[in-house]
Amino acid sequence: MRFISLILLCVIYTARIFAQQPAHIQLTEKDGLPDIEIFNIIEDSKQFIWLSADKGLFRYNGREYKHFTHPKQRGNAVFGVLEDTQGRVWCTNISGQFFYVENDRMHLFLDLSDKLRGLISEFLVSDNILYVLSAQKLFKIPIKTSEITLLKNNRGFIGSYSQHNRGYVYSSFNMLYFTDKEFVIQDSLKLDMIKSFDEESGIIRRINTFHDDETSFIYFLKFGKNTFYSTDFENQSISAIEIPERLEQTLITHISKYHDQFWISTDNGLFVCELQSNNLRIVNHWYNKIFVTKTILDKQDNFWISTKGNGIYLIPNIGIYHYPMSESLENITELESIDSNEILFGTNTGYLSKYNIKYHKSAIIDSSGANRVSKIVKAQFDKDFIVAKEDKTFLYKSNAEELLEISSDFNGAKDISVVNGGYLISLYNGVKLVDLNYNLEESLGETRSYANCYNLEENSIYVASVNGLMFKPDGAELKEIFSDGKKMYIKVLDISTENEVWAGSFKSGIYKLKNGNVVKHITKRDGLLSNIITEIKCDDKGLWIVTDLGLQYYDFLTKTFKSITKQDGMPTYRIADILPIGDYIYMASNNGMFRLDKSTVFKPRKTADIYIANIKVDSEIKTLKSHYNLDYDENAIEITLNVNGFQTSENLKYQYRLIGLGNKWQTLRGSDPQINYNSLPSGNFKFETRTITSSGEIGEPINLTFKIARPFWSTWWFYVLIILTVGFLAYLFFRRKINVLKQRQVEALQQEMVSKQLVLSQLENLRSQMNPHFIFNALNSIQEYIVMNEKDLASTYLIKFSRLIRIYLDHSRENEVVLSEEIKALKIYLELEKNRFEDALDYSIHVSDNLSTSDIQIPSLFIQPYVENALKHGLLHKNTNRELDISFNLDRLETKLFCTIKDNGIGVEASKELNKGRRPQHRSFATSANEKRVKLINQNRNEKIKVTVNSNSDIDNDYCGTEVIITIPLKSYRYEGFNH
Structure with a gap:
C-alpha cells in the first residue's frame, strides 16, 4: 500500500537521565525483613546470613529470620557481628555486653560496661580469645577464664583493625602495627603525617585500615575530608592516594x-x-x-x-543491569537497535521511545494512542523502522526524526520479516506478503499467525499459525511440517547467521529446521529448563531462550546450555523481546529494560548444601544428631529440610528416600520442604536427602539413621518369655489337673472309704440297736407273755418290736431321716426297754414349740445309741427310780439342733469302776460305733456335729447321772457321695 499520510514527529521530550544500576531485589519489612536499620551483615561458614540491627540480632536461612536475644540484654541494638573458628557468632551492644550464639541460643559472655563507658568498640575472636579495641585501650580476654588483660593503653585512639592470613593490622596513635593472631606485634610503621591528635591537626582520631596480600592502605577524616594513604611495611613507606x-x-x-x-x-x-x-x-x-x-x-x-x-x-548477579524507566515507559514490549548506542523500544501503553545506552538518556518519540506496540522491525532502508501498533502502523525515520503513518494492513502485526522486495507480515487473520510500497502481493492463508521468518539461503518462508507450522519453498505451495508425525505448534521463530531456522514451541521445546524438515528437537531431556518457550533470539554463536522457568543460552558449537534463573539474579521471566548488541543482551520486560553482560552473567554453578533444619518425633522437637534410638510408639517423624541462601530453595527440588521402607528417590516440591512419616514400623532406617537443580545437577546427599524398637510383644525375648510362660502355665495347669484328678481319686477313694465306713457304721449302729441282748430280752418278754397266756400283751409287744425292727431296717438304707421319724423310733425303743426294766423306768421326750420335727433332718440311726448308753451304763445298775429325759431344742438363731439325753444313773465314774473288772480296753460297742460315725459324718460338713458328755456331779455334787448334749448344725450342711 502507498503512504496514506505523513505525520510529523509528535513530541521529542527533553532527555531524561536514568541511573544504570545492577538488577537488585530490595528486602524491607514487607518482605519479612525484621528491621530496615542494619548496622552489620556477615555470612557464616554454614551459609547463614546474620544481621546486627537496631532491633537486635537476626539469622536468615533463606526462608525465614530468627531473632536471638538474652534476658539480661540491655537495649535491643547490637553491633559488630562476627563468627569465630568454633562456629560461634558474636555481637556486642552499646552497653558493653558481649554475646555469642551457640546451639541456637544466645549466651552472655562478658559485661565491660565499666571499662567501655558507652563507647562502641571493635572486637574480634581469635583462638578462643576475645580482643576488644576501644578508644585508648586494647583488652585480651580468654574465653575459658574471662580474665581481662590490658594489652595497650595509649593517650591516642586505637583505630579499626584489618585481618589477613597471618594476623591483624591496626593503628594506635601515630603508629601502624602488623601483628600475629595473638596480637603480638611483628612489624610497625610510623605514620609521619600524624604528629598529634589536637584540633589543629584536623585529623579525626580513628584511623581505619585495609590490608590484604596485595593492597594496604589507611583512611581517615582530615579537615572534614576523606584522606587515603597507601602503606608499605616492607619498604617502610607511606604514599598519598588520590580519590x-x-x-x-x-x-x-x-x-x-x-x-x-x-x-x-x-x-x-x-x-x-x-x-x-x-x-x-x-x-x-x-x-x-x-x-x-x-x-x-x-x-x-x-x-x-x-x-x-x-x-x-x-x-544476585553483577552481570545483569537494570535501566529503570518512568512509569509510563516501564512495560516494554519491543526492542530494536538504531545503532550501537541507541535502542528503539515500544511499550504496552503505545509509547514509542528511544534510549541512549552510553549516556543513559531516554526520549519519547510518540505517545499517541493507547494500544500496545506489537512489533518493531528494521525496514529495508538504512535506519528506517516499521512500528506496528494495535491500531496504527508507522514508519519511523530515525535520521530525520520523522514518524509516518503507513498502511493499516500492518496493524496489530505479530511478526514482520524482511524478504526480497518486500515484507512478510503475521496477523490475526493470516499471513500477508507485501512489496516495498506495502502493496499486497500474496495472502498465505486466513488463519491466525504467531510468527514467521524468511530463509535467504533456501529462499523459503516459515509460518507458525494456530493450525501448525507451515513451509513454503520458492515457487511452491504452503505445506505443513510434522515432527515424528505430529503437528508442531510454534510460538516464536528466528534464523541464525548460518541460515538455520529455530522454532520455539508452546510446550514441546525447541526445533531446528532445514529445508522444511526437523533436523533437531531439544527438550528438557537435553537440558532445557522447560518445554514451554516464550521467546528465542539468535546471536552469532548461539541461541537465547526464554522459558517459564528461566533464561538459557544454547551454544551452537558445544551444544551445551547455560542457565540463568531467579536464584542467579534473573529479575523476571516475563521477557517480551531480546536484542543482542555486541557483548550485551538487552531484554524488554514488564519492569523496564535489562542488560546482560555475556561475559559475566553466567555465574558458576555452586550446589547449595542441604541440611536437616528440624526433626520432630511425635510432634516433639528433637536435638539434631546423626542417629536416634526410638521406642516402638515413637514412630511419627517429621523432617524439615533447608538450603541456605537467598531464593535457593525456589530453584531446587528436594529428593529423599527412607532406606528400610524403600530405595526409590522421591521428589519434594514447594518452598517449605517437609517430609512426614506418620506411622513407621519397627526396624532400622536410613533417611537420605539431596538437592537437584532445575538443570539436573544433583547435590551430595546427607543422611541420618534411626532405629525404631520393636514393641515388647514382638521381640525375641518376649516370644521366649511367652513360650516359657505358656509352657510353665501349661505345666502348672496339667500338674494341677493331675493333682486335681489325683485329689479327686483320693477324695473318691476317701469317699468310698467313708461311704463304706458309714455303711459299716450304720450297720454297727443297726447291730447296736439290734444287739443280741436287746433281741433276746425282747423275745424273752414275748415268750413270757405267751407262757403267761397274755396274748394281747404278747401281740402288742411283738407288733412294737417288729415295727421297731422295720424302722431300723428302713433307716439303715437312708443317710438322713426327719426328726419326727427318729423320735418315733425312740419312743418305740423306750417302750420296749421299759418293759425290760419291768416298768421301773420313767422316760420323757420333750420337743420345743418352735421346732418342726417334720422339716428337720438328722443322720439316721444317730440318737438311739446314746439313749442305749444311758440305759445300759447309767440306769441299768440302779434298782429303783430310773429316770431318762430326752429333749430337742433350737438355738436362738434356729441354726442348731440341741438333743439333750439326761439320766439319773450311776454316772460316768461309777460306770468306769464297774467296767474295770471287764476285759481290757472294753468299751461300749454302741459308743465306739457312734464316735466313728460322728467323725465320718463331720468329714463332709462345714459345721461339725458335736457330742458333749457331762457328769451331773460336775454340776451338783449331791446328784449323780449323765448328760449327753448332741449339737447338730442345721445350716451349711453338705453331704457328698450319696443320694438321699
Missing part, C-alpha cells in the same frame, strides 16, 4: 574488595572503585543518597548491601 571529589565528602562505613575492585559503603550510596598507581577511580556509583553500612559477597556470589533505613539490597 575522586565525590568520595571526599562522604562518610565511609566499610570497604570490601571483590574481583579486584573496592566496594566502598558510604552514607551516599555504594561506590565501586579501582585503585591504580595510587589513584582511586570510581567505576560505578549505585544507590545514591542511601546510607549503605556494609557490602558482602556470599558463597552463591550474591551481593548483600545493608543500609541504615532502607533494608537490604540484594544483587
Whole structure:
C-alpha cells in the first residue's frame, strides 16, 4: 500500500537521565525483613546470613529470620557481628555486653560496661580469645577464664583493625602495627603525617585500615575530608592516594574488595572503585543518597548491601543491569537497535521511545494512542523502522526524526520479516506478503499467525499459525511440517547467521529446521529448563531462550546450555523481546529494560548444601544428631529440610528416600520442604536427602539413621518369655489337673472309704440297736407273755418290736431321716426297754414349740445309741427310780439342733469302776460305733456335729447321772457321695 499520510514527529521530550544500576531485589519489612536499620551483615561458614540491627540480632536461612536475644540484654541494638573458628557468632551492644550464639541460643559472655563507658568498640575472636579495641585501650580476654588483660593503653585512639592470613593490622596513635593472631606485634610503621591528635591537626582520631596480600592502605577524616594513604611495611613507606571529589565528602562505613575492585559503603550510596598507581577511580556509583553500612559477597556470589533505613539490597548477579524507566515507559514490549548506542523500544501503553545506552538518556518519540506496540522491525532502508501498533502502523525515520503513518494492513502485526522486495507480515487473520510500497502481493492463508521468518539461503518462508507450522519453498505451495508425525505448534521463530531456522514451541521445546524438515528437537531431556518457550533470539554463536522457568543460552558449537534463573539474579521471566548488541543482551520486560553482560552473567554453578533444619518425633522437637534410638510408639517423624541462601530453595527440588521402607528417590516440591512419616514400623532406617537443580545437577546427599524398637510383644525375648510362660502355665495347669484328678481319686477313694465306713457304721449302729441282748430280752418278754397266756400283751409287744425292727431296717438304707421319724423310733425303743426294766423306768421326750420335727433332718440311726448308753451304763445298775429325759431344742438363731439325753444313773465314774473288772480296753460297742460315725459324718460338713458328755456331779455334787448334749448344725450342711 502507498503512504496514506505523513505525520510529523509528535513530541521529542527533553532527555531524561536514568541511573544504570545492577538488577537488585530490595528486602524491607514487607518482605519479612525484621528491621530496615542494619548496622552489620556477615555470612557464616554454614551459609547463614546474620544481621546486627537496631532491633537486635537476626539469622536468615533463606526462608525465614530468627531473632536471638538474652534476658539480661540491655537495649535491643547490637553491633559488630562476627563468627569465630568454633562456629560461634558474636555481637556486642552499646552497653558493653558481649554475646555469642551457640546451639541456637544466645549466651552472655562478658559485661565491660565499666571499662567501655558507652563507647562502641571493635572486637574480634581469635583462638578462643576475645580482643576488644576501644578508644585508648586494647583488652585480651580468654574465653575459658574471662580474665581481662590490658594489652595497650595509649593517650591516642586505637583505630579499626584489618585481618589477613597471618594476623591483624591496626593503628594506635601515630603508629601502624602488623601483628600475629595473638596480637603480638611483628612489624610497625610510623605514620609521619600524624604528629598529634589536637584540633589543629584536623585529623579525626580513628584511623581505619585495609590490608590484604596485595593492597594496604589507611583512611581517615582530615579537615572534614576523606584522606587515603597507601602503606608499605616492607619498604617502610607511606604514599598519598588520590580519590575522586565525590568520595571526599562522604562518610565511609566499610570497604570490601571483590574481583579486584573496592566496594566502598558510604552514607551516599555504594561506590565501586579501582585503585591504580595510587589513584582511586570510581567505576560505578549505585544507590545514591542511601546510607549503605556494609557490602558482602556470599558463597552463591550474591551481593548483600545493608543500609541504615532502607533494608537490604540484594544483587544476585553483577552481570545483569537494570535501566529503570518512568512509569509510563516501564512495560516494554519491543526492542530494536538504531545503532550501537541507541535502542528503539515500544511499550504496552503505545509509547514509542528511544534510549541512549552510553549516556543513559531516554526520549519519547510518540505517545499517541493507547494500544500496545506489537512489533518493531528494521525496514529495508538504512535506519528506517516499521512500528506496528494495535491500531496504527508507522514508519519511523530515525535520521530525520520523522514518524509516518503507513498502511493499516500492518496493524496489530505479530511478526514482520524482511524478504526480497518486500515484507512478510503475521496477523490475526493470516499471513500477508507485501512489496516495498506495502502493496499486497500474496495472502498465505486466513488463519491466525504467531510468527514467521524468511530463509535467504533456501529462499523459503516459515509460518507458525494456530493450525501448525507451515513451509513454503520458492515457487511452491504452503505445506505443513510434522515432527515424528505430529503437528508442531510454534510460538516464536528466528534464523541464525548460518541460515538455520529455530522454532520455539508452546510446550514441546525447541526445533531446528532445514529445508522444511526437523533436523533437531531439544527438550528438557537435553537440558532445557522447560518445554514451554516464550521467546528465542539468535546471536552469532548461539541461541537465547526464554522459558517459564528461566533464561538459557544454547551454544551452537558445544551444544551445551547455560542457565540463568531467579536464584542467579534473573529479575523476571516475563521477557517480551531480546536484542543482542555486541557483548550485551538487552531484554524488554514488564519492569523496564535489562542488560546482560555475556561475559559475566553466567555465574558458576555452586550446589547449595542441604541440611536437616528440624526433626520432630511425635510432634516433639528433637536435638539434631546423626542417629536416634526410638521406642516402638515413637514412630511419627517429621523432617524439615533447608538450603541456605537467598531464593535457593525456589530453584531446587528436594529428593529423599527412607532406606528400610524403600530405595526409590522421591521428589519434594514447594518452598517449605517437609517430609512426614506418620506411622513407621519397627526396624532400622536410613533417611537420605539431596538437592537437584532445575538443570539436573544433583547435590551430595546427607543422611541420618534411626532405629525404631520393636514393641515388647514382638521381640525375641518376649516370644521366649511367652513360650516359657505358656509352657510353665501349661505345666502348672496339667500338674494341677493331675493333682486335681489325683485329689479327686483320693477324695473318691476317701469317699468310698467313708461311704463304706458309714455303711459299716450304720450297720454297727443297726447291730447296736439290734444287739443280741436287746433281741433276746425282747423275745424273752414275748415268750413270757405267751407262757403267761397274755396274748394281747404278747401281740402288742411283738407288733412294737417288729415295727421297731422295720424302722431300723428302713433307716439303715437312708443317710438322713426327719426328726419326727427318729423320735418315733425312740419312743418305740423306750417302750420296749421299759418293759425290760419291768416298768421301773420313767422316760420323757420333750420337743420345743418352735421346732418342726417334720422339716428337720438328722443322720439316721444317730440318737438311739446314746439313749442305749444311758440305759445300759447309767440306769441299768440302779434298782429303783430310773429316770431318762430326752429333749430337742433350737438355738436362738434356729441354726442348731440341741438333743439333750439326761439320766439319773450311776454316772460316768461309777460306770468306769464297774467296767474295770471287764476285759481290757472294753468299751461300749454302741459308743465306739457312734464316735466313728460322728467323725465320718463331720468329714463332709462345714459345721461339725458335736457330742458333749457331762457328769451331773460336775454340776451338783449331791446328784449323780449323765448328760449327753448332741449339737447338730442345721445350716451349711453338705453331704457328698450319696443320694438321699
